[in-house]
Amino acid sequence: MAKIKRDPESTQLYFQCPGCGHLHAINDSQTDLRGEKRPVWEFNGDFDKPTIRASVLNWSYRKNPDSGKYDIEIDRCHSFITDGMIQYLDDCQHKLAGQTIELPEID
Numbered sequence: 001m002a003k004i005k006r007d008p009e010s011t012q013l014y015f016q017c018p019g020c021g022h023l024h025a026i027n028d029s030q031t032d033l034r035g036e037k038r039p040v041w042e043f044n045g046d047f048d049k050p051t052i053r054a055s056v057l058n059w060s061y062r063k064n065p066d067s068g069k070y071d072i073e074i075d076r077c078h079s080f081i082t083d084g085m086i087q088y089l090d091d092c093q094h095k096l097a098g099q100t101i102e103l104p105e106i107d
């Protein structure tokens with residue numbers, strides 16, 4: 001069963017992150033970037049046992065009361081995905097920091 005999916009519209013890849021409890025999306029060489037320059041990851045093409053390079057770094061954002069924008073970084077999540085396993089690096093700010101677990105299946 002698939003652990004990573006491709007969004008048919010944006011062609012981004014996305015996976016469920018157990019550490020954050022929500023989806024993370026990444027761009028690979030097949031993603032339609034619509035002229036925007038964004039990081040592009042390497043994907044091994046195996047949706048059941050995905051390997052992604054380089055590491056995936058995500059931030060969640062909190063609303064800034066001064067600017068009204070969501071520009072305060074919280075909940076850093078930093079991982080490597082290898083053969084369907086997600087390795088959380090020690091700089092994660094969630095409970096799975098430093099652990100390696102299997103990526104959950106995604107619908």
Ligand SMILES: [Zn+2]
Pocket residue numbers: 017018019020021024058077078
């Ligand atoms: Zn995460």
